[in-house]
Amino acid sequence: MSDCLLLIDVQKGFVTERTEYVVPRLKELVRMGFDHIVATKFVNRPGSPFVRHMGWRGMMSSPDTDVLDFVEEAADGVEEKNGYSAVCQRINDYFHENGVDRVYIAGLDSDCCVLKNAADFFDLGYDVTVLMYYTASNGGEDSVKAARTVLSRMIGEDHVVDGRLDAD
Template sequence: MKADRPVLVVTDMQNGFVREQSVHIVPMVVDLVRRWREAGGDILFTRYLNYPGSPFERFFGWSRLQSAPETDIVPELQQYLSGGTILDKKIYSPFSEDGAKLFEQRGWKEAYFCGIATESCVLKGAVDAFERNLTPWLISDASASHAGPEAHAAGLLVARRFIGPGQVIRGADIPASILPVAREQ
């Protein structure tokens, strides 16, 4: 773990969030994680855990993602979990008390966010990083919404307003010094 290297935050790539509207990013996220690992970078996988009586249950009537297999990270990413850190969270952001300590302990000052859902958990993580004076990047083509493309687009619009228009990038825009250019397969 190199404190001077950024962290890739893979947000809530869980069975319960990967649906018809979001499944298209799974190969992109898997490739990004594979390449990030090959480059020796740190990876933080977040996993949202809903619970009985949560605000999601009370205000949205939403009681999913309370147990496996919905809470499990998608099978395509399972092989990479041992090489990363898994952060269980009960809020949108990875900056729970435990998550904030983890960022501090690891010395992560720059974070690249991807995953599900662009307009909620991915966005909130990037905004919270910004508000902690870290450098957030939101990878637009490695993020999606289980609510569909309109919610994804709304999340990107709000992200540009919250963290800066230049902080919303595509995977191909990640500097080669951090993530070498993908080789043809």
């Protein structure tokens, strides 16, 4: 069996003054020797729930939707999504074809897409670990802390890792 680093929405439009600190951490993370790396790319659409219910029209086009270059280069694939979750047939097929049973999650935003994907892949039976040191939120540090609290209840305290990983 193998592992996969799932990088959630590491895109130009989500890198702001509240999240930019995590970019060098993520650059370090992608060089740590995961068996597979898959990235997601969120693209908002006219008429989406984000537009209809929240009035949010961000992340609809390039350059905001562009995945950071180092993520694009490191990833085995980039999956576009139009909602919070990356669970789709293509990723599930990729995981099955490559024997992925352990999913490490990092990226943006801790309290939204990272949390949702951790719960969704947990529900599918994967051994999920969220690497909190390698996440950030445009909601700020309080949102990161809230996500950590919820994640430890949802996927288990032992599956929420706070510190920096060793390269080994």
